[in-house]
Amino acid sequence: MRLKLLVVAISALLFSHVLFAMDYDPDFDLISEQAVRSYTMECAGCHGSNAAGRNGMAPNFSKEWFRLTKSDDELVGNLRAGFRTPGKFYNGGSCPPSALSSEELVDIFAVMRQFVGQ
Numbered sequence: 001m002r003l004k005l006l007v008v009a010i011s012a013l014l015f016s017h018v019l020f021a022m023d024y025d026p027d028f029d030l031i032s033e034q035a036v037r038s039y040t041m042e043c044a045g046c047h048g049s050n051a052a053g054r055n056g057m058a059p060n061f062s063k064e065w066f067r068l069t070k071s072d073d074e075l076v077g078n079l080r081a082g083f084r085t086p087g088k089f090y091n092g093g094s095c096p097p098s099a100l101s102s103e104e105l106v107d108i109f110a111v112m113r114q115f116v117g118q
């Protein structure tokens with residue numbers, strides 16, 4: 001009986017350690033806090049609080065999630081070039097020029113992917 005308890009306790013300990021290692025990334029938490037703030041200030045006006053778009057200003061990335069599967073480089077390039085999808089019209093036109101660095105934009109893309117489960 002005591003041995004059984006011990007085995008359970010040890011496996012629980014091992015298992016929680018695995019979970020801890022998988023879930024906890026303090027660097028990402030720090031990055032994403034700043035990125036969420038920038039997203040809210042510079043992107044949410046068109047992209048909405050959760051990247052699903054706001055008032056037809058920008059695409060709903062919950063539905064058009066595949067757009068966020070593009071590489072970070074491609075997305076940065078598209079954002080900086082004012083990319084527009086041929087044949088589509090959004091009230092926001094395209095992303096406006098941003099003073100954010102490419103690194104900051106990449107952190108924001110990570111947040112946007114999280115919003116839409118990508």
Ligand code: HEC
Pocket residue numbers: 039042043044045046047057058059067070074075078079083084085086088089090091092093094095096098100105108109
């Ligand atoms: C003035 C409104 C507006 C703002 C502000 C804005 N965007 Fe956009 N964004 C758009 C529109 C509209 C599109 C879609 C353009 C199209 O495909 O025709 C778009 C597309 C995108 C895409 C997809 C590009 C692709 O290749 O499919 C990403 C990623 C994106 N925006 C990120 C951002 C980020 C990050 C910010 C903030 C730094 C931002 N946007 C700010 C309007 C905006």
